Every structure is written in C-alpha cells, then in structure tokens.
Amino acid sequence: MLHSDLAHSTQDCEACPIRHRAVCARCDADELQVLEGIKYYRSFEAGQTVVWAGDRMDFVGSVVSGVATLTQTMEDGRTQMVGLLLPSDFVGRPGRDGAAYDVVATTNLVICCFRKKPFExxxxxxxxIAQRLLQMxxxxxxxxxxxxxxxxxxTAREKIASLLAIVARRDATLNLLTPNGKLVFDLPMTREAMSDYLGLTLETVSRQMSAxxxxxxxVLEGTRHITVPDFSRLLEEAGDDSDGGMLS
Amino acid sequence: MLHSDLAHSTQDCEACPIRHRAVCARCDADELQVLEGIKYYRSFEAGQTVVWAGDRMDFVGSVVSGVATLTQTMEDGRTQMVGLLLPSDFVGRPGRDGAAYDVVATTNLVICCFRKKPFExxxxxxxxIAQRLLQMxxxxxxxxxxxxxxxxxxTAREKIASLLAIVARRDATLNLLTPNGKLVFDLPMTREAMSDYLGLTLETVSRQMSAxxxxxxxVLEGTRHITVPDFSRLLEEAGDDSDGGMLS
DNA sequence: CGCGACCTTGATCCCGGTCAAGAACTGTGG
DNA sequence: CCACAGTTCTTGACCGGGATCAAGGTCGCG
Known part of the structure; x- marks a missing residue:
C-alpha cells in the first residue's frame, strides 16, 4: 500500500483500531464482510456539524477517531451537552429517521458509517450486532x-473534577501513559464545551479550573494539557469516593 | 375464578394489562408460554425498597402496576433520582449481577419478575425479546x-413544569381522561421525591408548586391531585415549546 | 386527642450567573 | 520581525435564584 490516507488504511475491518470495542465487536469474519459492503468513511474538521437535530439521517456508524458531542438546544439558546462520543462509540439511532440532537465534531473526526436501511x-x-448494540x-x-x-x-468544583476524571479514565484505558503515579492527558474540548457539558457558565468553569x-x-500546561499528580485526590474532589480499582 | 388477588388474575400473559408495551410486547404465543415458565409476581408496599444499589439481583422484570424510582446516593447523603418506572417499564439489567441503583416503590407496586439466568x-x-429491549x-x-x-x-419553575408535563403525558397515553380540554391526574410522588428528581430542595418544589x-x-386539590386547564400553557412554562401534537 | 408524616411559608445566606475588562494565544499579512 | 485581529481564556465586581435554617400548618391514623 503506497499511500496511507486514513480512509484507505482502515478499510479493512480486521485492522480497524476500534475493531474490538465498537458495534461490530462480536462479529465474526463473515459478518464483517457483510458490514464492509455497506460501510464508508466520512471525515469532519474540528468545529464542523455532523448533523443538526431534526435533520434526516440516513446512516448510523462508529466514531473511529476524534471526539464528537451530542447537544440539545432550547429556543432561547440555552444548550446542554447530552453525550460525548469518543472512538468506538455509536452514532445514530436505528429505527428513527431524524437526528434527535445536534452532533458536532469538537476535534478532527472520522466516522465509519453504515447506510441505515441495510444496517437495520x-x-x-x-x-x-443487535446484542452488542444493546450492551453499548x-x-x-x-x-x-x-x-x-x-x-x-x-457543586461546580465537583462537576469539573468529575469531568476531568471521566476524560482521564476513558483516555487511560486505551491511549495514555502513567509515567510514575501521574496521569497526563489533553482535554478534547474548549471551556465553553465543558460548561455545556456541566450545566455551568464558561466563567465558572474557568474559575474552578484555576482553583x-x-x-x-x-497541573496545567497551556489550557488543555493536564497532569494529575494524584488520581484518587481528583476522585475525592469529584465527590466519587473509591477509585473503582483502576490504576490498581 | 373465585378469588381475585392480583397475582392470580394476571398470571395469564394474554390478559396482562401491559402485554403490548412491556419487554414481551413482540412475543408470539409460543414465546409467551416460555416466559410464563420463568415468571413470578412480587408485590411491594409504598415506601418499600425493591433492591439496594450494589446488592445482588437475581431477576429482571416489568412494572405491572404502581410506580418505582431509581435513585443514586452520594456518601454525604445527597440523592438524585435517575429514573421513574411506570407500568410496562423494565427493571434490572441483563448481563450484570448487582443493581446499579436503589429501586424504591413509591406507591404500591407489582412487578412481573423473570429469573435472570433463564431470561438471559x-x-x-x-x-x-432482545429487539424489544433494545428499543425500550x-x-x-x-x-x-x-x-x-x-x-x-x-430554572426551578421550568423543572417543576417539565415534571408535571411528563407525568401528565405518560398518564394520558394510557390511563387518563380529558373531560373537555382539561387534563387531570395524580402525582405519584411526594414533594421530596420531586426534589430528588429535579435536583432541587423540597422547599423550592413547594414554593414553585404554589407559584x-x-x-x-x-389547579391543586389536596397536594397530589392536579388539574391542568391548558396543557400548552404548561409546556410553555416548561420551556419546551410545541406540544408535539399530543392531545391533537 | 395527640402524634408523625407531609407540606407550606418566611428570613437569610451564598454559590454560581451576569456583566465587563483585559490577558494569552493563534494565525495572517506587511 | 512586528502589527493586527480573532478567538479563547482569566479575573473582578456585583447580583439573584435557590439553598438553608426555622416555624408553623394540614391531614390521617392509632
């Protein structure tokens, strides 16, 4: 294979980075082959909207790389994020034509799409497939x-700590390093996106991050790069006791 | 049939009041017969706990009558309701041993239970069954x-109005009457339960109900019996515009 | 009647929202 | 290299909605 654009390099399901966590996780070789027949990749730039709430959506799919958000908006403009889609998460709802929420790419994003009808x-x-989707x-x-x-x-402080803990945990399970006892990761979202997630204002988010x-x-390096010296301390701040045994 | 206790009178799935909305909705006669083999009824008094979070739960099931709540509690006692189970709703999670939340009967409650292993x-x-459960x-x-x-x-006022709208709507779809243009129903919960649902204090709930x-x-008759003279007005107060066409 | 559960109402406080200014970072063109 | 603009983030001052603390009311039941 001479060129290595993502669409090409991941066309083979067996080599797919989310092969074992996505909706196709339990499929065997035969089933994958059928899926390959109805799948195609779509890429989005950071900030682009994948679909608007209410719009017709003719595909479902899996996030391959990047981060997307599901957002609900009231008529007067108040918004609440209702989902954070990370790699392997499922997008769309079988058995429904319109999208229920705005889906927005917050980083560069690649989705493995299946045409809806054949997928159903x-x-x-x-x-x-149905079993795995139920589980997810x-x-x-x-x-x-x-x-x-x-x-x-x-409280606002607990909310921020909770969000950091979730992002840290989800990153750590697949991607990231733990040099000694520390935990390092990048926030995949702006302060405003954090506020939409947490039901706060961006000013409050900023203040609590500073606190x-x-x-x-x-420890902050720039605004997004975060080091957590003591994860259990973070969980304490989140009001979640017991670290669930992660990081042993 | 001489005696008419509920357990007896609903042992026949065909005559079950939630037959067409519960997890068994799509089952044919053969499949129902298998289900009947592993099902049994349990009744709970208002206020009783069905299971505690973390406890082993050896059944799943459907709410036949009454109302139950799913509640999460933090170590310091703050609680948040995360689900309201009305007749036909499913209880429990296949593929998991422990209950994730406290399940509490807020009224007298009857559950149609299936032993978990055989159900799985x-x-x-x-x-x-799997298809219906996915949809639900x-x-x-x-x-x-x-x-x-x-x-x-x-806001607090919008939260209360939203809760009333949800209860009114869910009741109206199956049970309740619309004399002329009005909507009448009973709240199946205390002010405290409302506050747990809405992330408020019971004092704030009480004040906003009065407002x-x-x-x-x-219109209130006693503390639980409610008349809504104009449903679209209620939806406006909830911040949800557009009544979704219900009540035509 | 008296007790306990549930609800209402008032007085006061404080967390987080609002409004406003400016700092830090990024990219663009001269 | 700097000047400039745009976006994102931080910080301060002030305010208000809902929490907290505290009485008292209503209803049902032994």
Whole structure:
C-alpha cells in the first residue's frame, strides 16, 4: 500500500483500531464482510456539524477517531451537552429517521458509517450486532444516569473534577501513559464545551479550573494539557469516593 | 375464578394489562408460554425498597402496576433520582449481577419478575425479546438525555413544569381522561421525591408548586391531585415549546 | 386527642450567573 | 520581525435564584 490516507488504511475491518470495542465487536469474519459492503468513511474538521437535530439521517456508524458531542438546544439558546462520543462509540439511532440532537465534531473526526436501511436489516439477521448494540446502549444509559447525578447534585468544583476524571479514565484505558503515579492527558474540548457539558457558565468553569490548579489537584500546561499528580485526590474532589480499582 | 388477588388474575400473559408495551410486547404465543415458565409476581408496599444499589439481583422484570424510582446516593447523603418506572417499564439489567441503583416503590407496586439466568438465555434465542429491549433501552436513553437538559439548564419553575408535563403525558397515553380540554391526574410522588428528581430542595418544589397554582397554570386539590386547564400553557412554562401534537 | 408524616411559608445566606475588562494565544499579512 | 485581529481564556465586581435554617400548618391514623 503506497499511500496511507486514513480512509484507505482502515478499510479493512480486521485492522480497524476500534475493531474490538465498537458495534461490530462480536462479529465474526463473515459478518464483517457483510458490514464492509455497506460501510464508508466520512471525515469532519474540528468545529464542523455532523448533523443538526431534526435533520434526516440516513446512516448510523462508529466514531473511529476524534471526539464528537451530542447537544440539545432550547429556543432561547440555552444548550446542554447530552453525550460525548469518543472512538468506538455509536452514532445514530436505528429505527428513527431524524437526528434527535445536534452532533458536532469538537476535534478532527472520522466516522465509519453504515447506510441505515441495510444496517437495520442486518440487525434483524445478525444477533451479534443487535446484542452488542444493546450492551453499548445499556452502558450509555448508565453513563447518562451517572451524569444526571453530576448535573443535579454536584457543586461546580465537583462537576469539573468529575469531568476531568471521566476524560482521564476513558483516555487511560486505551491511549495514555502513567509515567510514575501521574496521569497526563489533553482535554478534547474548549471551556465553553465543558460548561455545556456541566450545566455551568464558561466563567465558572474557568474559575474552578484555576482553583483546582491553585490547590494542586491538577497541573496545567497551556489550557488543555493536564497532569494529575494524584488520581484518587481528583476522585475525592469529584465527590466519587473509591477509585473503582483502576490504576490498581 | 373465585378469588381475585392480583397475582392470580394476571398470571395469564394474554390478559396482562401491559402485554403490548412491556419487554414481551413482540412475543408470539409460543414465546409467551416460555416466559410464563420463568415468571413470578412480587408485590411491594409504598415506601418499600425493591433492591439496594450494589446488592445482588437475581431477576429482571416489568412494572405491572404502581410506580418505582431509581435513585443514586452520594456518601454525604445527597440523592438524585435517575429514573421513574411506570407500568410496562423494565427493571434490572441483563448481563450484570448487582443493581446499579436503589429501586424504591413509591406507591404500591407489582412487578412481573423473570429469573435472570433463564431470561438471559431466552434473550439469545428469542430475537423478539432482545429487539424489544433494545428499543425500550433506546427510549430510556432519550428520556435520560431529555432529563439532562432539565437538570442542567432549566430554572426551578421550568423543572417543576417539565415534571408535571411528563407525568401528565405518560398518564394520558394510557390511563387518563380529558373531560373537555382539561387534563387531570395524580402525582405519584411526594414533594421530596420531586426534589430528588429535579435536583432541587423540597422547599423550592413547594414554593414553585404554589407559584404555578397562584398563576393559574395548575389547579391543586389536596397536594397530589392536579388539574391542568391548558396543557400548552404548561409546556410553555416548561420551556419546551410545541406540544408535539399530543392531545391533537 | 395527640402524634408523625407531609407540606407550606418566611428570613437569610451564598454559590454560581451576569456583566465587563483585559490577558494569552493563534494565525495572517506587511 | 512586528502589527493586527480573532478567538479563547482569566479575573473582578456585583447580583439573584435557590439553598438553608426555622416555624408553623394540614391531614390521617392509632
């Protein structure tokens, strides 16, 4: 293979970086072949909108790389993020024509799309896909409920710490390094996106980030690059005790 | 049939009041018969806890009658309701041993329980069940995301109006009457439960209920019996415009 | 009647929102 | 290299909605 553009280099499902975590995780070789027949890749630049709420959406798919957000907006402009889509997460809803939320790429983004109609048919004939999608949907429901606690009952400082913990944890499971006992990662979002996620204003986000920095809970390099010297301390600040055994 | 206790009178799935909305909705007669083999009814009094978060849960099931809540609690006692289970809603998570949340009966409650192990096996062999469960889970995810907007961005008054609208709508679809243009229903929860749902204190709930009453948005008879003279007005107060065409 | 659960209302406080200014960083063109 | 503009982030001053603290009211039940 002479050229190495992403679309080409990931056309083979077996070599796909999200092969074992996405909706296709349980498929066997035969099933993958069928999926390959209805799939195509789409790329988006940071800031681009993938679909607008209410628009017809003729595909579903998986985030291959990058980060996208699901956002709901009220008529007067108040917005609330309701989902954060990281690599391997599923986009779209089988059995529904219109998108329920705005989907926006917050970094450069690649989606592995399946044409919706054939995908829906496939779901009926391929239990492995439906089973995996059910499992992923249940996980998302748990995540959404976790988030309801954050939104409804946590203070601004706890909200920020919770978000940092989630991003750190999700990054750490797949990507990132733990030099000694520290945890280093980049926030994939602006302060404004954080505020939309947390039900705060961007000023409050900024103030609480400064406060966590001042108190030594995090170390900031620039505005996005974060070092967490002590993860359990961060979890304490988030109001979540018990680190769930991660990082042993 | 001489005696008419609920357990007996609903043992026949065909006659079940939630037959067409629950997880068994798509099952045919054969499949129902298998389900009948692993099902049993359990009743709970108002206030009783069905399971505690973290406890082992050896069944899944459907709410047949009554109302239950899913609640999350922080170590310091702050609580957030993360789900409201009405008749036909599914309880429990296949593929997981422990309950993730406290499940509490807020009224007298009857659950149609399926032993978990056999149910899980059934899900693999009976696509109708897995398909229906996926659909229901997707609907719950949408509801949870809707609720995230309420928790994150709405004012206390809008939160109350949103809750009333949801209860009114869910009741209206199956149970309730619309004499002329009005809508009448009973709140299946205390002020405290409302506050747990909405991320407020019970004092704020009480004040805003009084304010909505004073402003003629609702009419109260006692503390639970509610008349909504103009549903679109209620939706306006909730910050949700467009009544979605319901009540034509 | 008296007790306990549930609800309402008032007085006060404070966290986070709002409004406003300016700093830091990025990219663009001269 | 600097000047400039645009975007993103920080910080300060002030305000207000909802939390907190505290009484008191209503209802149902033994």
């Amino acid at each position: 048919q496939l779901m009926e004939t391929t239990p492995h 949907t249940l996980d998302e429901l748990d995540a959404a409920r976790e988030w309801m606690l954050v939104l409804g009952r946590k 966590l920095k001042r108190d030594g809970v995090i | 096996q059934l899900m693999e062999t009976t696509p109708h 889970t997707l609907d719950e995810l949408d509801a949870a995301r809707e609720w995230m907007l309420v928790l994150g961005r709405k 909505l009453k004073r402003d003629g948005v609702i």
